[in-house]
Amino acid sequence: MKRFYSFYISLIIFGSLVGCLPQEGIQDPVSNLPAKILTNEAYGSHPRQIFDLYLPPNRHENTPTLILVHGGGWKEGSKSDMNPFRDFLREQLPYLAIANLNYRLADAFNKPYPMQIEDISSLVTYLQDHREEYQLGSRLGFLGVSAGGHLSLLWSYAHDTDSRVQMVCSVVGPTDLLDESYRTATNESLREMLELFGEDQDLLARASPIYQVKADSPATLLFYGGNDPLVPNSQGMQLRDRLTELGVAHEFHFYPNEGHGWLGLNLLDSMIKLKAFVERQLPDLR
Template structure:
């Protein structure tokens, strides 16, 4: 739920050998040249901005991956997902990438439903601009930590038009009613969880494990067995629920991983994630 360690995010750059400039659109999008539009506003709040990276030779069938950053719901920035953005653009250059910011929680404003509403706004804007951008309305999500929680929750409970074809959770919370959370004595973790309040009905509504159904999109999960913030049960229980509901899924628990990982584990993540996107988006 904290910001995913830079060592994991920056590690994806190891697999990206080229980068693209971040120039705003200056010509007609019908040229079908690669275009990068930075800090598009989708609301009046300073955090309601997103970047979109449109590949060359795109068509109305070009799928879109939306990246959701972590930060405990109350901090973080889309720049923290740049390594994932670069990885996708290098390894899967036919896919459009959206990297979004969302409004951050504070003492007066809880994360839910505010942050889900922001994802709604971005998805609706993308759907309304499919002709302009020359993209498909079909989307996927990659989220890290708190961003993974939001990605799962929106995909399972708020995708009323069934646009999501796949969702990836990297160390995302899945069950805020987990006994490990309810009974935690860690003050900092308690403060993060308390942002959602204590009403069991609300905690259930914001827990992806209670929102997943047999029609939920293909889901890939990555967790670290030594993660101090995400109990092993968060990933394992969702895996078991997906299996019970016969939802297409993959699950990886790295024995030595924490709230992030490096080396061969990171390589394994990149290979599995690329294949999953290719197969399901």
């Protein structure tokens, strides 16, 4: 299953890339709250229902929170896989609060949907209940990779009942579990992942972001590789077309020679685009 983590592994070069990007000063602080890090905080009773929270200095009632959702085929992975993204965002966008969560992993007895969506809902509720304690605003963003991209899109499109999500970014995330190229896949690893959802067509539609997106869905940033062995090109392109049809603000970035993650200049290009998108959709409102 190592290939599910190719994108995470590639991010070890962030140490050199981050220094290449311009730093932007933030406005004079309106508070003198120090930065604070909380690790392995419980948002539920299951051992996997924990998260790390990175609270920026000088935060205030409008400070937004970006939630990171790891991948791993819905049955593997850890919040630590998102640490390179965490480090990049903390350095480049220091006004953000960042929540990096673990969620319950799927197996033959526990389907990914709705279990993992319920975990995200529990985390969002927890953050809302502790807003005063943490001194945070109500605005949210999501960034997910692979299965985490799927979950980020799905929660933002179908389960954000209070319209708090201002932006969602999916990196190589599946969008349509009814896609025929998925249902007939011969890749053994891919088959194992998709079988976790079962065969109920209604459930698969409810669990597919492309069937849940609406005209008032949040701004969406999509990254896909043309040689991805796990996510067909049609997944990102069809969601892009649906977003265009509905008039939802979005960006679609396609790297034709890349797979399920990438390195080098294309990685740097992706991170520059991510930073710019977050700054526009989750600005520092002091």
